[in-house]
Amino acid sequence: MxxxxxxxxxxxxxxxxxxxxxxxxxxxxxxxxxxxxxxxxxxxxxxxxxxxxxxxxxxxxxxxxxxxxxxxxxxxxxxxxxxxxxxxxxxxxxxxxxxxxxxxxxxxxxxxxxxxxxxxxxxxxxxxxxxxxxxxxxxxxxxxxxxxxxxxxxxxxxxxxxxxxxMLLSSKVLDVWDDHQALEVEQLANIQEEVDVQTLDITTEKKAILLVEDDDDIRIYIRKIFIDSYLIFEALDGTEGLALAETHMPDIIITDVIMSGGSGLDLCANIKNTPELSHIPVIILTSSSSSEIKLKGIEHGADDFITKPFEKDILIARVANLLKSRTKLQQYFFNEITLKSVDFKISNEYKLFLERCISITERHLDDSDFNIKTLADELATSPSVLYRKIKAISGKTTIEFIRYIRLRKAAQLLIDSEYNISQTAIHCGFTDIKYFREQFTKLFGMRPSDYVKKYKANLSLKHRVIRKS
Known part of the structure; x- marks a missing residue:
């Protein structure tokens, strides 16, 4: 006992x-x-x-x-x-x-x-x-x-x-900060207000964390841990958290199980059941160490659990690890686009999303009016939501994403068809041949002509011509 x-x-x-x-x-x-x-x-x-x-x-x-x-x-x-x-x-x-x-x-x-x-x-x-x-x-x-x-x-x-x-976490959480690092709640609130204002006018390379926690001490403590390296958004309950997730599309969400305005498990389930948000990893804070409770959380779609009280280094490492999996997802996208072998797996959800984007774009290769809105309409989403999801999954803007898919098809045609470079470029929606060569070289690391020499020649060696008598 x-x-x-x-x-x-x-x-x-x-x-x-x-x-x-x-x-x-x-x-x-x-x-x-x-x-x-x-x-x-x-x-x-x-x-x-x-x-x-x-x-x-x-x-x-x-x-x-x-x-x-x-x-x-x-x-x-x-x-x-x-x-x-x-x-x-x-x-x-x-x-x-x-x-x-x-x-x-x-x-x-x-x-x-x-x-x-x-x-x-x-x-x-x-x-x-x-x-x-x-x-x-x-x-x-x-x-x-x-x-x-x-x-x-x-x-x-x-x-x-x-x-x-x-039992000491809520009442003494501020005491674990080093005195020279501790900031007053008012100062932190001012910093957050400045960050919120800045995000309206500038862009940032920082990853975004959404904190959903109704305990002020714990929320402030977590904010203090991450505010120097991440963009922080905050909500006091699951309802507000879902609204902020839809608005800001954070890279990761940290939420408590029990909150006055809806549980973290319900928030997690809502996130994972919303196609535009389902790619966002969710960490749930819980006072339970029970494997059965964590299993229930996994059924709601939780990506990880942190048992309170927690060491800040553990939380930092868990966040970094989940964001690293986003990097692997982006590497999968790059390998898939450049027709390289993929030596790690991703969820079917992301794989199917990528396949749908490729399929839709390839159907519109010769459509000069094909744009972001067309892709968004066929995916039954808005251009802004599509942008945020593509950015999270691939690390690319929507325009770059579509261009990469066109270049992917161009690489396939250069190997599998009798099109020359100019014909391939035009077929894939590039009217400026010089621009096509530049972008192809940037993506594949070689000029289109060198790509043909390297891969089409190798492909021909694998085939035997059977002559009829």
Missing amino acids: KVHKFDLIKFSREIFISFTHEAKLNHIVYTFITSKEEVFVFGDREKLEMVLFNLLSNAFKFTPSNGCITVEINVLENLVVTQVSDTGSGVSNQARSKIFDRYYQDNTRHSTTGFGIGLFLVKKIIDAHHGVVDFQSDLGKGSKFTFGLLHGSTHFEPEEIIEDKS
Whole structure:
């Protein structure tokens, strides 16, 4: 047992939120009820995660579509009581006395997947907390599982109680800054205002980070970490965060799980389900170290997790690593355009996007009116959104992107057809032959004539002419 003092409401809400996607998919009315803003208890947070996660997993396993699942927390005189109730299949009479036994499975229920140790662990863990666990059930109508934790810490051995550093994060986060580096909140706000104004008038090579966090101390702390090297945008909740993502198309998003105006998991799901934004990597901050909770986050599309409290170097490294994957994506684009072999994989989403862009552009090779708007219309998006997505994926402007695809087709024609250089240039939409030669040389590292000599000659060696007698 590693016993900490922690806020049971916030702790439970984070686990509750991790099942919201599953509730939506199954059209389940999913409710969290409490009359308290915060309730502090002593307990082993990691083990209690297993308890609540198991109870919710069972509730979803045995509740059909259009059912109801509720998590309710009440404070009694001696106990803090958590209830997980559902309108599922219920527990049979023969199973009631054995439901908490190890390896026991109720074969009368609609699903028997698993090993029968979930509820055994629930009771084992609550017993170790000197708490109580019970259930009520009506077969075919549903179940209510309840566990209660005692107030205070006197029921634990002194050696079981350890200091929880995460409790210090919000209140002392500013103290971890070096005195000579620390900036007042007002100064940072002024810097951010200047950055926001500047972005209206100038461009920057800095990558952009969107911070979505309603805790001022944590948001300021993260801003302080990155503000010298990145362009920072900030939002206080998921709704505002989504709007800023659509406006600024950041290179990466960092968000907390629990926020007053919509969870980070919902924000992540919205980002990944929006075609124009789905390429943006999302890091989720969580107080949970549970692999089950992280798995739920991955189902929402999260690219990475950072467990609070975190070392700033870890966060910096995770951000750099995800942005490096964007660089690999741009290298994939370059290799694909220059017809080089690609020795790493990218997601099908990006691959299909590139293939669609190539296909549309190649269909319009001889169309002198083909432009950014035409490409955007055929992709069912706006030119501005298309620009930001292409820039993020390829590192190129939309005009450069289209020109590269034309040059790619030109390289193929120089090898696979009988067109000469001038005919190839005109066929691919280049009316200025000199400009075509310059751009081809810039992209492929050799003049078109040298490209033909190198690759068409090599290609001819691979073919044998079969003469008819």
